[in-house]
Amino acid sequence: xxxxxxxxxxxxxxxxxxxxxxxxxxxxxxxxxxxxxxxxxxxxxxxxxxxxxxxxxxxxxxxxxxxxxxxxxxxxxxxxxxxxxxxxxxxxxxxxxxxx
Amino acid sequence: xxxxxxxxxxxxxxxxxxxxxxxxxxxxxxxxxxxxxxxxxxxxxxxxxxxxxxxxxxxxxxxxxxxxxxxxxxxxxxxxxxxxxxxxxxxxxxxxxxxxxxxxxxxxxxxxxxxxxxxxxxxxxxxxxxxxxxxxxxxxxxxxxxxxxxxxxxxxxxxxxxxxxxxxxxxxxxxxxxxxxxxxxxxxxxxxxxxxxxxxxxxxxxxxxxxxxxxxxxxxxxxxxxxxxxxxxxxxxxxxxxxxxxxxxxxxxxxxxxxxxxxxxxxxxxxxxxxxxxxxxxxxxxxxxxxxxxxxxxxxxxxxxxxxxxxxxxxxxxxxxxxxxxxxxxxxxxxxxxxxxxxxxxxxxxxxxxxxxxxxxxxxxxxxxxxxxxxxxxxxxxxxxxxxxxxxxxxxxxxxxxxxxxxxxxxxxxxxxxxxxxxxxxxxxxxxxxxxxxxxxxxxxxxxxxxxxxxxxxxxxx
Numbered sequence: 001x002x003x004x005x006x007x008x009x010x011x012x013x014x015x016x017x018x019x020x021x022x023x024x025x026x027x028x029x030x031x032x033x034x035x036x037x038x039x040x041x042x043x044x045x046x047x048x049x050x051x052x053x054x055x056x057x058x059x060x061x062x063x064x065x066x067x068x069x070x071x072x073x074x075x076x077x078x079x080x081x082x083x084x085x086x087x088x089x090x091x092x093x094x095x096x097x098x099x100x
Numbered sequence: 101x102x103x104x105x106x107x108x109x110x111x112x113x114x115x116x117x118x119x120x121x122x123x124x125x126x127x128x129x130x131x132x133x134x135x136x137x138x139x140x141x142x143x144x145x146x147x148x149x150x151x152x153x154x155x156x157x158x159x160x161x162x163x164x165x166x167x168x169x170x171x172x173x174x175x176x177x178x179x180x181x182x183x184x185x186x187x188x189x190x191x192x193x194x195x196x197x198x199x200x201x202x203x204x205x206x207x208x209x210x211x212x213x214x215x216x217x218x219x220x221x222x223x224x225x226x227x228x229x230x231x232x233x234x235x236x237x238x239x240x241x242x243x244x245x246x247x248x249x250x251x252x253x254x255x256x257x258x259x260x261x262x263x264x265x266x267x268x269x270x271x272x273x274x275x276x277x278x279x280x281x282x283x284x285x286x287x288x289x290x291x292x293x294x295x296x297x298x299x300x301x302x303x304x305x306x307x308x309x310x311x312x313x314x315x316x317x318x319x320x321x322x323x324x325x326x327x328x329x330x331x332x333x334x335x336x337x338x339x340x341x342x343x344x345x346x347x348x349x350x351x352x353x354x355x356x357x358x359x360x361x362x363x364x365x366x367x368x369x370x371x372x373x374x375x376x377x378x379x380x381x382x383x384x385x386x387x388x389x390x391x392x393x394x395x396x397x398x399x400x401x402x403x404x405x406x407x408x409x410x411x412x413x414x415x416x417x418x419x420x421x422x423x424x425x426x427x428x429x430x431x432x433x434x435x436x437x438x439x440x441x442x443x444x445x446x447x448x449x450x451x452x453x454x455x456x457x458x459x460x461x462x463x464x465x466x467x468x469x470x471x472x473x474x475x476x477x478x479x480x481x482x483x484x485x486x487x488x489x490x491x492x493x494x495x496x497x498x499x500x501x502x503x504x505x506x507x508x509x510x511x512x513x514x515x516x517x518x519x520x521x522x523x524x525x526x527x528x529x530x531x532x533x534x535x536x537x538x539x540x541x542x543x544x545x546x547x548x549x550x551x552x553x554x555x556x557x558x559x560x561x562x
């Protein structure tokens with residue numbers, strides 16, 4: 001057991017609780033955008049993939065890393081894009097609504 | 101150590117703070133766009149910072165991979181709302197793939213100097229990442245209807261699946277003590293990929309909201325584990341947030357179906373109940389034409405629409421919006437009662453109706469809708485079935501007994517738009533259809549709602 005592992009565990013538990021409290025408040029109206037947004041945030045693994053792909057290493061790690069960069073980045077781009085499209089659709093009733 | 105060395109860490113900390121803000125702003129539609137923007141800024145900051153990492157020696161492949169990722173991601177971000185469930189499953193697959201591949205290459209970089217704890221983290225990360233990858237692909241295939249939506253089951257299935265998982269666990273255990281066994285490692289990866297397929301294949305289409313949520317939490321926890329492996333706290337936090345989100349959604353979905361995780365994953369709903377269908381043959385239903393239904397609707401003061409997966413399949417949401425407009429113009433109070441598991445993923449009905457420009461303050465959650473139904477003149481069910489079955493309240497022998505339902509049977513008049521009398525996902529007869537107050541309007545959801553709109557506008561289309 002390393003001290004790094006312990007400090008990561010602290011971070012994990014605290015972040016888990018923060019996540020729980022924050023996400024509990026998300027309106028069920030927005031559960032689909034929530035899933036799209038958390039997918040996009042989770043795509044932050046792209047930073048680890050970039051390092052694996054770009055640092056001095058074997059050909060294997062460069063290949064695996066590059067595939068991982070592409071997979072994660074597609075989630076980041078697509079996830080933010082579709083979340084934004086979805087949340088823009090939610091409108092209140094009342095004046096000023098126009099047919100597209 | 102100089103302060104400049106910690107600059108990347110500061111950037112990652114800011115990114116994490118922005119991620120948490122992003123999720124908290126998503127709590128209501130009014131602030132949701134700000135939330136997306138905060139997430140985008142955080143992600144961009146983290147990615148740009150990483151480019152200045154001194155360990156990086158080549159950029160060509162990174163740039164090519166980023167371009168490739170964008171080329172895949174942009175079309176996946178532009179899919180129509182009806183395709184959002186399968187898109188979500190695909191993005192779970194990509195997320196799991198990325199995390200598993202990073203774990204695998206980290207293993208090859210670190211052997212043979214790898215401690216027991218490190219090996220444990222890597223093994224767990226790679227197992228969950230791999231099974232989530234194939235599991236999500238199968239889920240996406242089912243949602244896209246490339247694979248059959250019905251549960252695919254065979255005798256002794258759970259034993260086979262669990263043995264496969266056990267085998268992956270045993271290989272991980274061997275690796276912890278003999279990390280240099282690369283054959284063992286590869287075998288473990290393959291077995292985990294196989295287990296992902298076995299895990300999701302037996303699950304039926306109607307259970308997809310729970311499965312998608314569970315896979316979401318697996319992918320999140322994979323990223324968090326990857327953070328442990330690489331000692332990268334930004335991944336630990338982002339993964340924990342994603343994992344918590346998927347977990348909460350899974351719990352909500354399970355509660356809305358009155359089922360447990362184990363029951364969803366290993367229950368293969370819908371196989372056992374088919375035999376009970378015969379007893380209902382002599383019961384009669386009242387059917388109505390759109391014309392008759394329209395004359396009742398004209399006289400109503402309040403209408404509650406209950407949309408379900410059938411509305412999504414028929415792509416009827418835009419016609420439903422027209423219907424909503426016509427009734428609202430006549431001064432009728434129209435609202436939509438949304439069951440948490442209506443559709444194929446959490447919140448599916450809400451985005452479909454929002455896409456069709458139905459104002460979100462007209463969409464009501466189950467509890468609120470249920471206290472309203474006794475005052476509602478007409479409850480109109482469009483493509484929903486089991487979530488409206490009153491048997492869930494009183495019939496102890498029914499497989500959906502105890503499941504929270506939308507109590508449409510308490511409305512003064514119930515109208516059900518349905519293609520035919522076929523039962524829902526659980527193979528259960530819906531006794532709602534045989535009530536005296538229920539009118540069945542047979543036909544395709546889009547067609548029937550279209551005729552209702554025509555009747556209500558007096559045949560004068562503008």
